[in-house]
Amino acid sequence: MSRKSFRQAINEALAQEMRRDPRVILMGEDVSGGSGSPGQQDAWGGPLGVTKGLYSEFGPTRVLDTPITESAFIGAAAGAAASGLRPVAELMFVDFMGVCFDQIFNQAAKFRYMFGGKAVTPLTIRTMYGAGFRAAAQHSQCLYPLFTHIPGLKCVIPSSPYEAKGLLIQAIRDDDPVIFFEHKVLYDMEEEVPDEPYTIPFGEANLVREGEDVTIVAIGRMVQMAKAAAETLAKEGIDCTIIDPRTTSPLDLDTILESVEETGRLVVVDEASPRCNMATDISAQVADQAFGALKAPIKMVSPPHVPVPFSAALEDLYIPDAGKVAAAVRAVMGAPDRREAAE
Amino acid sequence: MQLSRDDLLRAYRQMRLIREFEDRVHLEFATGDIPGFVHLYAGEEASAVGVCLHLTDRDSIASTHRGHGHCIAKDCDPVAMMKEIYGRRDGLCGGKGGSMHIADLSKGMMGANGIVGGGPPLICGAALAAKTLGTGGVAVAFVGDGGSNQGTTFEAMNLATVWKLPAIFVFENNGYAEATSSKYSVSCKDIVERAQAFGMPGVQVDGHDFFAVWEAAREAIDRARSGGGPTLIEVKLNRYYGHFEGDAQTYRAPGEVDAVRAQRDSLDLFRNRVTEAGLLDGAQLDAIDAEIRQAIDRAVADAKAAPVPGSADLLTDVYVSY
Numbered sequence: 245m246s247r248k249s250f251r252q253a254i255n256e257a258l259a260q261e262m263r264r265d266p267r268v269i270l271m272g273e274d275v276s277g278g279s280g281s282p283g284q285q286d287a288w289g290g291p292l293g294v295t296k297g298l299y300s301e302f303g304p305t306r307v308l309d310t311p312i313t314e315s316a317f318i319g320a321a322a323g324a325a326a327s328g329l330r331p332v333a334e335l336m337f338v339d340f341m342g343v344c345f346d347q348i349f350n351q352a353a354k355f356r357y358m359f360g361g362k363a364v365t366p367l368t369i370r371t372m373y374g375a376g377f378r379a380a381a382q383h384s385q386c387l388y389p390l391f392t393h394i395p396g397l398k399c400v401i402p403s404s405p406y407e408a409k410g411l412l413i414q415a416i417r418d419d420d421p422v423i424f425f426e427h428k429v430l431y432d433m434e435e436e437v438p439d440e441p442y443t444i445p446f447g448e449a450n451l452v453r454e455g456e457d458v459t460i461v462a463i464g465r466m467v468q469m470a471k472a473a474a475e476t477l478a479k480e481g482i483d484c485t486i487i488d489p490r491t492t493s494p495l496d497l498d499t500i501l502e503s504v505e506e507t508g509r510l511v512v513v514d515e516a517s518p519r520c521n522m523a524t525d526i527s528a529q530v531a532d533q534a535f536g537a538l539k540a541p542i543k544m545v546s547p548p549h550v551p552v553p554f555s556a557a558l559e560d561l562y563i564p565d566a567g568k569v570a571a572a573v574r575a576v577m578g579a580p581d582r583r584e585a586a587e
Numbered sequence: 588m589q590l591s592r593d594d595l596l597r598a599y600r601q602m603r604l605i606r607e608f609e610d611r612v613h614l615e616f617a618t619g620d621i622p623g624f625v626h627l628y629a630g631e632e633a634s635a636v637g638v639c640l641h642l643t644d645r646d647s648i649a650s651t652h653r654g655h656g657h658c659i660a661k662d663c664d665p666v667a668m669m670k671e672i673y674g675r676r677d678g679l680c681g682g683k684g685g686s687m688h689i690a691d692l693s694k695g696m697m698g699a700n701g702i703v704g705g706g707p708p709l710i711c712g713a714a715l716a717a718k719t720l721g722t723g724g725v726a727v728a729f730v731g732d733g734g735s736n737q738g739t740t741f742e743a744m745n746l747a748t749v750w751k752l753p754a755i756f757v758f759e760n761n762g763y764a765e766a767t768s769s770k771y772s773v774s775c776k777d778i779v780e781r782a783q784a785f786g787m788p789g790v791q792v793d794g795h796d797f798f799a800v801w802e803a804a805r806e807a808i809d810r811a812r813s814g815g816g817p818t819l820i821e822v823k824l825n826r827y828y829g830h831f832e833g834d835a836q837t838y839r840a841p842g843e844v845d846a847v848r849a850q851r852d853s854l855d856l857f858r859n860r861v862t863e864a865g866l867l868d869g870a871q872l873d874a875i876d877a878e879i880r881q882a883i884d885r886a887v888a889d890a891k892a893a894p895v896p897g898s899a900d901l902l903t904d905v906y907v908s909y
Contacts, residue, residue: 269719305719311749316742319708320715323726326692327647327716346739350702351709358688359698360681361904395905419907447909494909 248437250402250430253409254294254370258332260441261416262302265330268416270298271308271317272334272370279309291336292372292431314340318369319347322421325367326355332416335371338387338425352421353396367421370412374427374465374515375552375563384552384559386464386516389525391423392492398422398446399493403467404430405437410444411490417443427465447494451503455483458509458573461500462486463522466513466545472566477573484573492522500526501534508539509576513569518546540579543572590801595861598640598797600875602632602854605656607876607883608665609828612655612672615887616832622674625686628656630827630844633853634759635660637800638727638820641808645724647695647713649706651731651759653826654689654699661696663689669886675893682896683904695724703764704737706730707756711743714752714811725753725811733764735778744785744817753811755804756819759794761826766838782819794824795851798860825851 248256262268276299277288289296299307310317314335321333335341341348348369355363375384392399398420402408408426415422452467453474462470467488474484485503489496504510510530514523523544530542545564553559590598609629616625628635631653639648639660650657658668663679671678672686679691690698697713700706710728717724734740735758747754758778762769775781782789788810792799800822807818825847829836861867 267720308750311742311745313742313746315739316708316711316746319705319739319743320712320746323647323649323697323709323712324716324719325712326697326709327713328720329712329716331712346702346705347708351700351705354688355698356907357904358680358684359690359692360679360683362680362692363690364907398906398909420909 245436245438247434248405249432249434250405250408250426251292251294251432253405253437254412254426255296255298257409257412257416257441258295258298259301261413262298262306264441267328267330268332269306269308269324269329270295270332270334271310271321273310273312273336275299275334276307276309290334292428294431295334314344315347318344319351321367321369322347322352322365325352325365325421326363330366330416332368332370335369337383338371338373339382339385341387341390348391348421348423349394349397353394356420357396364419365421366419368415368424369422370424370426372428373425374429375559376429378554378556378559379428380554381551388423388425388492389516389521392522392525396421397493398491399425400446400491401425401464402490403464403488405433405435407444407450407488407490409437410442413441414443414446418446425464430465444490446491447496448490449496449499450488450490451499452486452488453484455485457483457507458511458576459485459487459500459503459507460511460513460569460573461526462488462513463492464515466515466564469564469566469569470513473569473573476566476570482573482577497529500530504530504534505537508537510538510542511545511569511572511576512542513545513564515547515564518544518549521546539581540576543576545569545572592866594640595867596871596875598636598801599857599861599867599872600879601636601660602797602857603876603879604665605629605632605635605659606854607879608659608669609655611883611887613828613832620891621672623685623687625672625832626652626830627826627828627832628653630847630853631759631761631794631824632656633797633800633857634757634794634822634824635729637797638757638804640801641804642695642725642727644693644695645717645722647697647710647717647724647726649697649710649728650699651706651729651734652687652699652701652703653731655686657729658689658691658696658699661694663691663694663696665882666886666889669890670893673890673893674895675890676896676900677893681900681904704730704734704739707740707743710754711746711750711752714747714754715750717753723812725755725808727755727757729757729759731764732758732760732762732769732773732778735760735781736772744781744787744819747817748786751814751816754817755807755811756817758819758821760821760823763826763830763838765830777821779819779821785819787817787819789819789821791821791823794822795853795856797853797857
């Protein structure tokens, strides 16, 4: 156990899995950085330094720089996965899905079903998402709801370095196509992370905090916002449960429903655009299956339905933060108990 | 390397099997018994067979909408194929894929594809796996003239050269992308000209001539197997039926297909060549024809009698584990 950043946790997960299984290969734009260039190779480790050192350890047959051709290499990763390798492809920003989505949702995601259960596609696509870097409209989106929508894909959204390492190792060992979302603001977050390899199963939510007044379900980086909000609310005497689903597909709805049965109040925090996102999805499923347990209307905390703005002043207004989460919790706590009113 | 007598018999048998299979699906589709979209390969047999005769199960191919011929040439079971096309439970894909997604990975057939240009990136992956795992395999993308214009295809050809992959891009130019002529839609005179732009050798062959396709494929596949990287092959051919079954083909010239059938049919050309050279005799080929007609009769009867999938099948095979 030692303190590691989210970036180091991912690097360690990749290195340990590559040592364990020679079929694991990496490909992506600048994953080594510098192929064919006159200067140093692997001095950079890609735009975020996540893959630094892997080329030096595993060499050019295991760590492949690609041209900037996402359709070709994401599709090649899918084809290689169906042909005996276990590729980890890096789609630098999830915003770039627009130029390769067919290979993900029409090809990789559907092989198994279309081919009558005979295909195995152990593909992991790591991709960076989220606002907060002043990276503007084409480099800041949270597009995991689009992938969650597709049967055949699994969607993993780690909220901390510990979660990232265990979930990434699970993703690489999983036999289905997995989209692994890394929030760019979390890369420098540090916490205690085991040095040895470990896995965190998919479809099992993490009960981050237990409280009796309200259930907060938060996705990815928003778990950190919810934790900050819960600290503030505790001083006001409001006791929050926080649930991190970890994976949006599969989704551990049972843990969410059990908690709502106990607290009777639900706030869902999602950084994705507010229409058809995880907040609307989870809210709808809870309303469908546990309406009778609710003491107050469900609150959803999401950004406004606009592209991510560039200006720091605007982006700070855009991102759901701890203050917005706390305000939503106070609103559901302040609402009259709907069940008592009906009696 | 020369074609042995067994090779010639195998080539003829597969070409005839494709023709008979497709002619029969054409007739059965018209009765309304076959559901969905069906795109037939009749007329193009020399391309699939001329290429796939060089391949074994360790080699992969990716196909197009028009995938039945590639499946048969890659040794997929024609009875299971027919059942799949009828949507039956014991079809090649359990009735979940159908004509447009027909596949058998155990034979290295990575699927017909409902997306034009969907296959070439996948083939880069299959070729990369063969190279990384040292299997000695190669991977072939069959692409139409329509797919030749897709960005996925350009990207895949570029990547195949950059990574020096054992990949072959076979462009089956039948002159039409749905109804639009390749003379209109392809920016250069011939698709083969694009090979140079992607740094790979290119060759154009007459797709009615099995021997021309076989020879070009042999050279390309030998090069790929020996580490020489990818090749582009443009195969000029004609499809006998419409883009899809039910296509009125108003865009074609009157008598266009009849003229090809009469003068340049790939099976007739093959038969004339091997019998005139004394390599095979006509009676042998007639016997193959009769045998295949019976086999297809049985395949259709089996498919019609086969059980359909049930409600339990709807929810299986989405994930390996979930």
